Amino acid sequence: MAKEKKKMNLFLKILLWILGILIGAAALIALANVICTSIVMKQAKSVDAVFTEDRLTPAIDDATGFYTFTTDRELKVVQLTDTHLGCGFLSLASDKQMLKTVETMLRAEKPDLVIVTGDAFFPVPESGTFNNANELKVFSTMMNNLGIYWAFTFGNHDCQAMAYLDEAALAQRLEECGEYCLFQRGSESLSGEGNYAINVKNSDGVITRSFILLDSHSYPADDAWGFKGEYDNIHPDQIEWYKSTVNILTDLNKQAIASVADAAKRSEYSKRFNIVPSFLFFHIPLAEYKTAWENYEKNGYRDTFDTKYVYGYMGETEAPYIFCGAGDDDMFEAVLDYGSTQAIFCGHDHTNNFSFEYMGVRLSYGMSCDCFVYKGIKNLGSQRGCTVITCGADGSFEITPENYYQEKYDFEGKESVSMQPLNEEQEKAQKNG
Secondary structure, three states, rough: OHHHHHHHHHHHHHHHHHHHHHHHHHHHHHHHHHHHHHHHOOOOOOOOOOOOOOOOOOOOOOOOOEEEEOOOOEEEEEEEOOOEEOOOOOOHHHHHHHHHHHHHHHHOOOEEEEEEEOOOOOEEEEEHHOOOHHHHHHHHHHHHEEEEEEEEEEOOOOOOOOOOOOOOHHHHHHHHOOOOOOOOOOOOOOOOOOEEEEEEEEEOOOOOEEEEEEEEEEOOOOOOOOOOOOOOEEEOOHHHHHEEEEEEEHHHHHHHHHHHOHHHHHHHHHHHHOOOOOOEEEOOOOHHHHHHHHHHHHHHOOOOOEEEEEOOOOOOOOOOOOOOOOOOHHHHHHHHHHHHHHEEEEEOOOOOOOOOOEOOOOEEOEEEEOOOOOOHHHHHHHOOOEEEEEEEEOOEEEEEEEEEHHHOOOOOOOOOEEEOOOHHHHHHHHHHH
């Protein structure tokens, strides 16, 4: 009996030691994360405002309920994607690099609007923290200090199953995180969070451009933790909302155009804006991105009847290379049917940065800001940057991929990286073709 008691006491001591070690490790990790968050927050707070001579200030339009810029000049948008801010003890160096990257590009570009197409935050074990609330605080602090308006759409990592805040809670905080954040949760009856639009009007009240943002979700309903490695799709009710929004904005344009007194101007507006011109932004690419790439690749890296190469590379090295939603959706079919959306922008695949015109619609990947998630990506540079979208007052637009490692983004102390080829086979075929 005494022997058994000794064994039990020894077992309890070992258990207490293990428990003590675990508690101590957790306390050390928590302390390390507090310190690391304070370091990146200090960096975010140290950012000075970006001043422009003709700054535009958006306001809520009573007719639509959406934020609206009113201007007769061109409007400049920067798309950022996959910043993967961790605010943990394992991501500190990469977080600092990423924040500097974003600040430097925005300071040089001086955009009217920044649209972040998901995976801004990385609340996963690899970062050392699950606290996406801190990640939002740091990112929004930097954007508020820069004084640049920004919008956001969710990616698959921003609110992973283990994150401190779920999507609804983070969406609520996004709506409350400062005057420069134009995020709107959208209708509670819709799937996801952040289905909304931001519009641009001219002085005659005509909508010259609508930026429509959708939640492309994360993982299928039967795999909330993402173990299968598959991704969700845009849901049918969101597609119906998109159609309804295009119809509402188009009707408003027709009314505005009809009220223009100048007959010549009214005629010109009817040609350009009778159907509201729009762009779509979300995180996970549509299946049509894969179709466009495969058309181009199978044709020897040459254009086909419905697929026209514009720029960039397919740089992912693991199949299926373009990680679109696993199911079927009719998002692209709706785009074709309604004739409003001229270009679609996504992120998600960090080393894909190509742009195609497919069936008359531009399909573009944003340049990634990832300095952490992909193995070794911190020291690679060909994929890193932003996408600059210039919207003309006449409805025209230009999409330009901007690599971070170029002269206009130069700053003292920029890290050294390798400008690796993203797709040697594609580069060779294009050079020889």
